Amino acid sequence: MNESSGRARRPTIADVARRAGVSTVTVTRVFDRSARVSPERERRVREAVEELGYFGNGAASSLVSGRFSTVGVIASDTLSFGYAKSLAGIEDAAREARMAVLISVAEGVEPDLVRSTVALVLGQSPAGVIVLDYDEIGSAVLAALPAYVPVVAVSPATGPRVDRPYVAIDEYTGGRMAARHLLDLGHRTIHLVAPPNYGVETRTRGVRDEVQEAGAEIGSVVRAREWSSGAGREAMDELLAGSTSPVTAVFCGNDEIALGVYQSLRAHGLRIPEDVSVVGFDDNPVADFSYPRLTTVDQDFMLVGRHAFGLLERCIAAFEEEEAEVPAAAAIVPELRVRDSTAPPRPGSTPPRSG
Amino acid sequence: MNESSGRARRPTIADVARRAGVSTVTVTRVFDRSARVSPERERRVREAVEELGYFGNGAASSLVSGRFSTVGVIASDTLSFGYAKSLAGIEDAAREARMAVLISVAEGVEPDLVRSTVALVLGQSPAGVIVLDYDEIGSAVLAALPAYVPVVAVSPATGPRVDRPYVAIDEYTGGRMAARHLLDLGHRTIHLVAPPNYGVETRTRGVRDEVQEAGAEIGSVVRAREWSSGAGREAMDELLAGSTSPVTAVFCGNDEIALGVYQSLRAHGLRIPEDVSVVGFDDNPVADFSYPRLTTVDQDFMLVGRHAFGLLERCIAAFEEEEAEVPAAAAIVPELRVRDSTAPPRPGSTPPRSG
DNA sequence: CTGAAAGCGCTTACAG
């Protein structure tokens, strides 16, 4: 059926118009319903579109209309639970709005790397960009994005360091909840296997504040070198090696780290939760299927992603109409999920306070 | 510094040219190094680019050059381990090649849904598309993609149902390895908690063939309703409820399902691996940090993703030069990871064959 | 080494 015998060329609006016997304007009208088209012509256009497998050319369309149908997402990681789930939320909301998601990983904080990521994404002319400001890399990217692009950050409650609209995750409250739970069980010293990124210290700060206000103590603090179980195990090994008094409660940077902590505790002959209580963070699906089932703080990352997209849409509209600043969306509040990894300390395991 | 007091407009090549006192062609030349530009002019252009925060307009550029700097990726899921990791591999390779990744989730096999996903991605005019053909949805999308776009599939060893270049994952051999391991330990009946998607039955087929060739038996087979631990637990509950003889070995559709199987076995008072050996599939990071550590089959999804991108690049080049078909890339061969969830059956747990 | 002209595929006024 094709005129040429070679491989089919990507059809253009002119191909469709020719086949339907109408002008290209008419084809546009059938697509965007911007004006009435006679039923007969409309039928012919749809038929031609179908036969040719025409899907339009977003590049050409954006170029002239000034409307871009792509959202850029920049993150330092796409595999760790929080990142992956936030991305899924963004994609979900974007798809509903008929926008495609352009994703690019930022490899580091060095100016060259940051610039190259930004160039890769902005070079595609997205309608706006969402940055997962979960770590230093995210913050660096945020700072490098030019003011003329609508940008939304997803940040811990304190917000990003630059003046951009953001979706807040109230990790601080989550940290407090986790600490309160351990305190209520009777633990008096909470040890920390902290997250790898200083950027999300917010959750750890919540733990510290709650513990200190209760007059209890923060024990040893060891930072995991990354968001992984392996790093969690190493950190816990180190923590146990350096600890003089028995450890009865550990707060972990996230659930993946907690699983590594589990392994370290077992290797040291310690039982969970009889000897040591463990709390994670995020409510990764594995938390409910670990052994013992892990007590953790649920953060609804899917909702975070959806909110971020919603906020970005409003920013894009505001940019177009040159409106004033868009308000930040409401913060996502986490929830405590009590499972089997936490219990009261065994009598005598915590030495009585001297004096 | 800006002429207007309003919000800064996205700068164009004309803005850069004006500021640098050169023509737009010169700006292009500085960027793509297609021709020599005098050092002085080059300096001025770079300066203007820097000051304006110019990143080009991929849409306009693609439109005239015919080169597109985006790869589309379509998958039914972005969170399950295999999907997420393949995606990460694609993104990684794409980034090295200075291409952005356009991702869109396909929600279902219904023609309307498939068409809408395809339209969303093709509407952005990607240079090519990679489809994760890990399930029926992937297959449906693959079938709906028009012939004029370069497409690469990532498929189980048998390949996609349509005639497209693909990266093969040799799940069949992986299934055989898992079964061989259980057989070698002395198990004579292997039960299956099968994967949710008929599309990846390849791994199960490998198990079946290996077991049958060894003259051993496939026991009960229950399909998990999705790739999750919850579904794995339900399926195992069902399997145990229906089983008349003791279960000594279970092959699970993947590692997430295996964790659910763990929980079901524990709830039934069965020990792993003393009473029941469990084998997973994929080598999800949790496998190494579950309790007991899960024996599984490692599939290098990262490499799969990288290969897929490499193959797509060759397809794109072939399309441009109207060359003949591009050969399929070599298959990814999985590896068995023996850990603590498998052991010989307890004496007497398997009734001697009658006769 | 440099730039004026043409044109990629589309949509937006504009004129009927």
Add this chain to the structure above:
DNA sequence: CTGAAAGCGCTTACAG
């Protein structure tokens, strides 16, 4: 209800 013309931001010949 319909189409001819202009132009979005860029790059590709072409001419110097």
